[in-house]
Amino acid sequence: MTVAVFFGCTFIAFGPAFALFVFTIARDPLRVIILIAGAFFWLLSLLMSSLVWFIAMKASNNEDYQLQRGLLIFGVMFSVILQEVFRFAYYKLLRKAMEGLVALSEDDSSPISVQQMAYVAGLGYGIMSGAFSMINILADSLGPGTVGIHGESQYYFLTSAFMTMAITLLHTFWGVLFFDGCEKKRWWMIAVVVCLHLLVSGLTFLNPVYEGSLPPAYIITVAMGVWAFLSSGGSLESIRNSLTCSKSSVNSQVGS
Amino acid sequence: MAENLANVVHEQISEDFPDVHRSNGNDGTERRRTEVREAESNGQPASRPSRPVESEEDEDEELTLKYGAKHVIMLFVPVTLCMVVVVATIKSVSFYTKKDGQLIYTPFPEETDTVGQRALNSILNATIMISVIIVMTLLLVALYKYRCYKVIHGWLIISSLLLLFFFSYIYLGEVFKTYNVGMDYITLTLIIWNFGVVGMICIHWKGPLRLQQAYLIMISALMALVFIKYLPEWTAWLILAVISVYDLVAVLCPKGPLRMLVETAQERNEPIFPALIYSSTMVWLVGMADGDAESQKKQTPRLAAPDSQATDQMDDGGFTPEWVDEQLNDLGPIESTEETRREIQQMPSDRAPAVPTDDPEERGVKLGLGDFIFYSVLVGKASATASGDWNTTLACFVAILIGLCLTLLLLAIFKKALPALPISITFGLVFYFATDNLVRPFMDQLALHQFYI
Numbered sequence: 001m002t003v004a005v006f007f008g009c010t011f012i013a014f015g016p017a018f019a020l021f022v023f024t025i026a027r028d029p030l031r032v033i034i035l036i037a038g039a040f041f042w043l044l045s046l047l048m049s050s051l052v053w054f055i056a057m058k059a060s061n062n063e064d065y066q067l068q069r070g071l072l073i074f075g076v077m078f079s080v081i082l083q084e085v086f087r088f089a090y091y092k093l094l095r096k097a098m099e100g101l102v103a104l105s106e107d108d109s110s111p112i113s114v115q116q117m118a119y120v121a122g123l124g125y126g127i128m129s130g131a132f133s134m135i136n137i138l139a140d141s142l143g144p145g146t147v148g149i150h151g152e153s154q155y156y157f158l159t160s161a162f163m164t165m166a167i168t169l170l171h172t173f174w175g176v177l178f179f180d181g182c183e184k185k186r187w188w189m190i191a192v193v194v195c196l197h198l199l200v201s202g203l204t205f206l207n208p209v210y211e212g213s214l215p216p217a218y219i220i221t222v223a224m225g226v227w228a229f230l231s232s233g234g235s236l237e238s239i240r241n242s243l244t245c246s247k248s249s250v251n252s253q254v255g256s
Numbered sequence: 257m258a259e260n261l262a263n264v265v266h267e268q269i270s271e272d273f274p275d276v277h278r279s280n281g282n283d284g285t286e287r288r289r290t291e292v293r294e295a296e297s298n299g300q301p302a303s304r305p306s307r308p309v310e311s312e313e314d315e316d317e318e319l320t321l322k323y324g325a326k327h328v329i330m331l332f333v334p335v336t337l338c339m340v341v342v343v344a345t346i347k348s349v350s351f352y353t354k355k356d357g358q359l360i361y362t363p364f365p366e367e368t369d370t371v372g373q374r375a376l377n378s379i380l381n382a383t384i385m386i387s388v389i390i391v392m393t394l395l396l397v398a399l400y401k402y403r404c405y406k407v408i409h410g411w412l413i414i415s416s417l418l419l420l421f422f423f424s425y426i427y428l429g430e431v432f433k434t435y436n437v438g439m440d441y442i443t444l445t446l447i448i449w450n451f452g453v454v455g456m457i458c459i460h461w462k463g464p465l466r467l468q469q470a471y472l473i474m475i476s477a478l479m480a481l482v483f484i485k486y487l488p489e490w491t492a493w494l495i496l497a498v499i500s501v502y503d504l505v506a507v508l509c510p511k512g513p514l515r516m517l518v519e520t521a522q523e524r525n526e527p528i529f530p531a532l533i534y535s536s537t538m539v540w541l542v543g544m545a546d547g548d549a550e551s552q553k554k555q556t557p558r559l560a561a562p563d564s565q566a567t568d569q570m571d572d573g574g575f576t577p578e579w580v581d582e583q584l585n586d587l588g589p590i591e592s593t594e595e596t597r598r599e600i601q602q603m604p605s606d607r608a609p610a611v612p613t614d615d616p617e618e619r620g621v622k623l624g625l626g627d628f629i630f631y632s633v634l635v636g637k638a639s640a641t642a643s644g645d646w647n648t649t650l651a652c653f654v655a656i657l658i659g660l661c662l663t664l665l666l667l668a669i670f671k672k673a674l675p676a677l678p679i680s681i682t683f684g685l686v687f688y689f690a691t692d693n694l695v696r697p698f699m700d701q702l703a704l705h706q707f708y709i
Contacts, residue, residue: 207706
C-alpha cells in the first residue's frame with residue numbers, strides 16, 4: 001500500500017483532532033495536562049474491559065466462531081459502558097481539582113472553566129481512542145500488502161480513517177454534554193450520551209456494510225456537535241458575531 | 257489523589273489566607289520570598305540560614321502550585337522528544353534491535369532451554385547490575401565526601417567524550433547504513449568533530465540554552481539506545497523495576513547514598529553535579545553569594561552556564577561532575593544516573609538566594625538525565641519487543657507522562673527530595689505488560705472485524 005494512502009488516512013483520521021489540539025490546547029499547560037489525564041483514563045477503562053474480555057475468551061471454547069464473535073460484541077458493549085463510567089470518574093476528579101485551583105488562585109476564579117475542562121477531557125478521550133484504533137492500521141498501510149485480497153472490502157483503510165475521525169469528534173462532543181449533564185444534574189443527558197455511544201459502537205457491528213455504520217455515525221456526530229454547541233451557550237447569534245468579529249454581545253464561549 | 261491534593265491545599269490555604277491578605281502590600285519582598293520558595297519547589301528541603309519566616313512559605317506554596325502546570329509541561333516536552341527520538345530510531349534502524357552480545361555486567365545469557373533457567377539468569381543479571389550501580393554510587397559519594405573533585409571531574413570528561421564522539425559516530429554510521437547513504441570519512445570526521453566539540457562546550461561550559469537542552473536530550477537518547485541494545489529482555493524489565501525501588505530507597509532513606517550526597521552538598525553550600533541535569537531555564541552561575549557574581553550573572557542572561565564558572569567562586573576546584581557520571585556507559589552511567597536523578601530535586605537552593613529573578617515564572621525545573629534515560633529505555637524496549645505493536649508504545653508513553661505529572665504534584669506538595677523514577681516506571685511497566693497481553697488481542701480482534709469502541 002502506498003505512502004499516499006498512509007498520509008491520506010492519517011490526515012483524515014487525526015487532522016481535526018490535531019488542529020483542535022494545536023489551536024486550542026497546546027498553548028495552555030493546564031489543558032495539556034487535562035488532555036493527557038483524559039487519555040490516561042480512557043486507557044484505564046480499556047485495560048479493565050480488555051481484562052474482562054480476555055478472561056471470558058480464555059474461559060470459553062476457542063473454536064466456536066459464533067461464540068467468539070458474541071463475546072467480542074459483549075466486550076465492546078462492556079467497554080463502552082466502562083468508558084462512560086471512567087468519564088464520570090474523571091468528571092469527579094476534575095471537579096475536585098477545580099476546587100483546588102479556585103482556592104489557589106488570587107481572585108477566587110478558576111483559571112479554567114468546567115466547559116473548557118469538559119471539552120479538553122472529551123478531546124483527550126477522542127485522541128486516545130482514535131490513536132488506539134488507527135495507529136496499527138496506519139503502520140501496516142506503509143508495508144506491503146493488498147487490501148481485501150480474500151474478498152473483503154477494498155476500502156478498509158479509508159473507512160477506518162473516517163470512522164476514527166467520527167469517533168474522535170464524537171468523544172469530544174460527548175465529553176462536553178456529559179459534563180454539562182453532570183453539572184446541571186440532568187441525568188437524562190448522560191443517559192442519552194451513553195445510549196448514543198452504545199448505538200454508534202453497535203452500528204459498527206454492521207461493518208463491512210459501511211452504509212450501515214458510517215453515514216449514521218456522521219449524522220450523529222453532526223447532531224452531537226450542534227447539541228454540544230448549544231448546551232455550552234452558543235447560538236446563531238454568537239456564530240454571527242464571531243464571524244463578523246463583532247464585539248457587541250459575544251460572551252465567553254467554550255474553548256475561547 | 258485529587259482528594260488528597262484538595263485536602264492538602266485546603267489545609268494550607270486556610271492558613272494562608274491571613275498571610276496573603278497581610279502581605280499583599282508588600283509586593284517586593286513577597287516576590288523575593290516567592291522566588292526563594294520557587295527554588296524549593298524542586299524539592300530542596302528548606303534549610304538555608306537566609307530562610308524567611310515560615311509563615312511566608314505557605315503563600316509561596318500557592319504560587320508554586322500555580323506555576324506547577326507550566327513546569328510539568330517544561331518537562332513533558334523534553335521527555336517526549338527523547339522518547340520520540342528513541343522510538344523512531346528503534347523502529348527504523350535495525351542495529352539497535354539486533355542481538356550483538358551483552359554487557360559485561362549482564363553475563364548470563366537469556367537464550368536458555370527452560371523458562372526457569374531464563375528467569376534465574378535474568379535475576380542474576382539484574383542483581384549484578386544493581387550491585388555495580390550501588391557500588392558506583394557509594395564510590396561517587398565517597399569521592400565527593402573526601403573532596404576528590406579532580407577524579408570525578410576527569411571521569412566525567414572521559415564519559416562525555418566517549419558519548420559525544422564514539423556513540424554518536426556509531427549511531428550516525430548505522431543511520432547511514434539503514435538509509436543507504438554514501439558517506440566519505442572526511443565529511444564524517446568533520447560532522448562528528450563539530451558535533452562533539454560543540455557538545456562538550458555546551459554541556460560543560462557555556463552555550464545557548466536550547467542547544468544545551470538539545471545535546472542533553474541527544475546524549476540521553478544515545479545512552480538509552482545502548483541499554484536497549486545490550487540488555488536482554490527479561491533482564492531489562494527486571495533492572496527497570498529494581499532501579500525504581502533502589503531510587504526510592506536511596507533518596508528517601510536517611511542513610512541512602514543519594515540523600516547523603518545531597519546533604520553533604522548542602523552543608524558545603526555547593527550545587528551538586530550541575531552539568532548532568534536537564535534544566536528548562538538558564539542555569540545560574542553557582543555559589544553566588546556576593547555582588548560580583550550577581551552582576552556577572554546579570555550580564556550573561558541567556559547563557560546556560562552549568563558548572564565551570566563556579567571555579568572562580570567556589571573552593572572546590574571547578575567541580576563539574578555528574579554529567580560525566582551520567583555519560584559513561586560502562587561505569588558511570590548507571591550509578592551516576594542516581595546522582596542525576598537526585599538532581600530533579602536537587603535544584604541547588606544555594607543559587608536561589610543569590611539570584612532573585614524578577615519573574616517567578618522564569619524559575620525553571622530540573623530533571624536528572626538518568627530519568628530521561630530510563631524512561632526512554634522503557635518506551636524503547638516496549639516498542640522493540642511488543643510484537644510490532646504501536647499501542648503498547650503509546651500506552652507506556654502516556655503512563656510515563658502521567659507518572660511524571662504525579663511525581664511533580666507530590667513534589668509540589670511535599671517539598672522535599674523525591675525520586676522521579678518509581679511512579680513513572682511502575683505505571684510504565686504495568687501498562688506495558690497489561691497492554692501487550694490483554695489489550696493487544698482485544699484491539700486486534702476489533703480491528704479485524706472493524707468494530708469500534
